[in-house]
Amino acid sequence: MQKAARLLKENNKEIIKKWEEKVNSEIEVSQKTSSLALRNQLPHILEDIAEIMERHNDFEPAKNDEEYKKIIKNSLDHGRHRATTTNYTVAEILKEYFVLYRVLTDNLREANVYDESTSSILKYTLEMAMIKSASSFTSAINDMKEKLVGTLAHDIRNPISYAFLALDLLDPEDSPETIEETKKMATSSLNYSLKLIEGLLDAISVEAGEGITLNFEKANIYKDIEWVIEEAKMIFTPEIILTSNSSSIIGVFDGTAIRRMLENLVTNAVKYGDQTHPIQVNVHEFENSFNLTVHNKGIPIPEEKQAEIFNYLEQSKSYNGDGIRSWGIGLSLVKAVTEAHGGEVELTSTKKQGTTFKIKIEKYKNKPGKVKSLITYK
Known part of the structure; x- marks a missing residue:
């Protein structure tokens, strides 16, 4: 396990590069994402996996390791970041982790340091990372929709309030010009609120990014x-x-x-x-x-x-x-x-x-x- 950990640490940049190349060739939406944004939290996840491998020979005791907790946090951040990346879906996120698993196992096998213990650590840490990242992505998208709908609903109150205020100010004894100006104010505010309602419908169908x-x-x-x-x-x-x-x-x-x-x-x-x-x-x-x-x-x-x-x-x-x-x-x-x-x-x-x-x-x-x-x- 020590050899596997050392391999991951010493070849971190090369592994990331291989992963990025495979992701760009297999996941179409990633081609529109910058390298820096694409890599995101991945280098940190690799470092944490290597640290776990240095200290544990099995996944069960590794679950309480601080490095494992860091992997979970980085996975959550990864999912939230992908929620701001245009056209990403849960499927693309899961593919990213599958590609990472393949790249890691290929590198470890080539160096003859891939065994049952290494497989256990990789399998369970990356499976949990996938689950947390996908869950975080979905939560971020839903949160964004709720906030967009919420702020639109809040903003709609303002023009409707203005319209009511304008109508309340109407006085039959006012001059025709004043009455006409007040009606224009109310009409404009109501037309504006209708446009905001259209925005509500768009917000419901918002996608990543x-x-x-x-x-x-x-x-x-x-x-x-x-x-x-x-x-x-x-x-x-x-x-x-x-x-x-x-x-x-x-x-x-x-x-x-x-x-x-x-x-x-x-x-x-x-x-x-x-x-x-x-x-x-x-x-x-x-x-x-x-x-x-x-x-x-x-x-x-x-x-x-x-x-x-x-x-x-x-x-x-x-x-x-x-x-x-x-x-x-x-x-x-x-x-x-x-x-x-x-x-x-x-x-x-x-x-x-x-x-x-x-x-x-x-x-x-x-x-x-x-x-x-x-x-x-x-």
């Missing part, structure tokens, strides 16, 4: 931005200030997605910001893109957590000691919407300066039509 469906069309996106701010002013107490260097930003956008993105940012700014300071929203148009920033004063997001909050797999964790929970999957969607528009998200958050989300959106990254967004692991 996928997020929301975006429907791109040529439009003046500034109207959508302006509308979100006007609605927010009606609902929230803190002052919300919108500034812009342009009142017309023409391009190919998904207006519904950008509205949702901005609503999430403004809502979170209100929720976690200092109520005595205004929330500042700024739009700055360039030739081929525009920047959208949302700034609030208040408790900052710790630097070590700032990348994590965009990862939907981390959304159950608290990010500071004041009991404030994560900003939710809404930020994962902010990132997905931004990247689908060819842009990027920049976050700065300090006690002195406050919290600023800066979103860059390309005007003509996409052609009109429907596209599935991607939700990335990092």
